[in-house]
Amino acid sequence: MTTSNQPSPPAGPPLANDLDLLASCVHCGFCLEVCPTYKLTGDENNSPRGRLRLWREEAEGRLPQDTWTDFYTSECVGCLACESACPANVPYGTIFEKVRHEHVAAKRSNPGFALRLASKLAAHQSLFNLAMLPARLLRKMGLLPHRFLFAGNPAAAQSTISYAKQLMERHRPTGPRVAFLTGCLMESLFREINFATVRVLIENNVQVIIPPEQGCCGAFQEHTGLGGIEELQARNRRAFGLLDVDAVVSNSSGCGLALGKALSGDVPVRDVLSFLGEIGPKSRPRRDEKARVYVDLPCHLIHGQKLPGIPTNVLNATGYNWELAPMARDCCGSGGVYNIQKPENSREILARKSAFLNDAVGDPVILATSNHVCMMQWNSARASGLVKKPFTVRHVIQLLDPEG
Ligand code: SF4
Numbered sequence: 088m089t090t091s092n093q094p095s096p097p098a099g100p101p102l103a104n105d106l107d108l109l110a111s112c113v114h115c116g117f118c119l120e121v122c123p124t125y126k127l128t129g130d131e132n133n134s135p136r137g138r139l140r141l142w143r144e145e146a147e148g149r150l151p152q153d154t155w156t157d158f159y160t161s162e163c164v165g166c167l168a169c170e171s172a173c174p175a176n177v178p179y180g181t182i183f184e185k186v187r188h189e190h191v192a193a194k195r196s197n198p199g200f201a202l203r204l205a206s207k208l209a210a211h212q213s214l215f216n217l218a219m220l221p222a223r224l225l226r227k228m229g230l231l232p233h234r235f236l237f238a239g240n241p242a243a244a245q246s247t248i249s250y251a252k253q254l255m256e257r258h259r260p261t262g263p264r265v266a267f268l269t270g271c272l273m274e275s276l277f278r279e280i281n282f283a284t285v286r287v288l289i290e291n292n293v294q295v296i297i298p299p300e301q302g303c304c305g306a307f308q309e310h311t312g313l314g315g316i317e318e319l320q321a322r323n324r325r326a327f328g329l330l331d332v333d334a335v336v337s338n339s340s341g342c343g344l345a346l347g348k349a350l351s352g353d354v355p356v357r358d359v360l361s362f363l364g365e366i367g368p369k370s371r372p373r374r375d376e377k378a379r380v381y382v383d384l385p386c387h388l389i390h391g392q393k394l395p396g397i398p399t400n401v402l403n404a405t406g407y408n409w410e411l412a413p414m415a416r417d418c419c420g421s422g423g424v425y426n427i428q429k430p431e432n433s434r435e436i437l438a439r440k441s442a443f444l445n446d447a448v449g450d451p452v453i454l455a456t457s458n459h460v461c462m463m464q465w466n467s468a469r470a471s472g473l474v475k476k477p478f479t480v481r482h483v484i485q486l487l488d489p490e491g
């Protein structure tokens with residue numbers, strides 16, 4: 088028997104009917120030097136070109152389904168840096184997503200009980216909010232029992248929907264009208280970032296509506312290879328698809344990418360910082376000269392959504408001295424749930440990227456990015472001792488916050 092979370096296993100090898108996708112690779116190797124797992128191991132099979140070759144040979148029946156292919160598939164972070172580097176426009180992300188789902192469906196890989204449970208809960212926002220209440224309260228009290236939990240002060244009970252309604256009634260903005268994707272993990276655990284997003288948008292005269300029918304964007308299911316994406320996408324199409332808005336905005340690059348696929352162009356899905364960049368956001372007063380912000384660029388922003396980065400006028404408006412982090416365009420190793428499924432690789436990728444913070448100039452030092460999963464990963468660099476020098480992790484929207 089199958090459930091909505093467990094699609095039927097495929098009849099043949101993955102991508103047997105998609106050989107044209109696999110054949111689009113011309114083996115040039117331009118993608119190798121941007122691939123974090125190739126850089127880590129120097130192993131051709133652990134590169135985009137190597138994985139594509141394994142999948143193609145299996146799909147063509149020249150290679151048996153074996154544990155080596157399963158292993159090298161599981162090694163991929165899903166950062167999509169190879170897509171940006173590829174001159175032949177190989178749709179690596181689409182191919183990888185198909186293979187990952189088919190491997191889970193055929194029991195060639197197993198996301199494990201905890202991720203399956205989280206996936207089920209994420210599909211039911213109110214249950215997920217309830218399940219995360221203890222973690223939300225611990226964060227609120229400043230107790231951070233897990234290395235991924237960065238400091239913050241989320242509202243325990245009030246939702247972002249209720250908060251946005253209050254603020255809209257008080258300020259009555261008259262500018263562009265946006266619908267806001269609040270997200271499952273963002274709303275249940277990191278909702279202070281959602282509150283800050285609402286404040287910044289309304290301060291910039293943007294009308295914010297939050298459809299209550301919305302749900303998880305499906306990124307979690309993409310990362311784990313679990314089923315159920317179609318139902319989540321259909322729900323979000325119902326929630327967002329017919330709204331009279333200028334855009335749907337997201338404050339998490341991974342969620343924005345996934346929602347964009349669900350809405351498939353019916354309503355433009357915009358990264359909130361990119362949206363604010365076009366408006367020209369209100370500036371915060373100049374901050375302490377000694378403070379320094381290092382900006383990191385999430386993979387799903389630059390390789391997934393194909394944006395050039397976080398707009399300069401947005402970063403200038405924070406009032407901080409800022410600069411791009413060294414290796415800002417490289418993956419941090421979070422990869423959705425990669426840091427749970429492949430902790431050693433993930434830590435090694437992060438170690439290389441975060442090493443600069445040990446000698447970073449600034450007091451305080453702030454690492455700012457625009458994806459909560461990357462924020463969790465960066466916090467683990469501090470909490471697990473990879474970086475000895477104190478630093479705080481912030482979402483860029485929090486640096487624009489009138490209450491920040
Ligand atoms: S998605 Fe990232 S980790 Fe995976 S093959 Fe491409 S560059 Fe390498």
Ligand code: SF4
Pocket residue numbers: 111112113114115116117118119135136139169172173174175176177
């Ligand atoms: S850059 Fe593109 S075409 Fe070249 S080897 Fe990599 S995936 Fe294949």
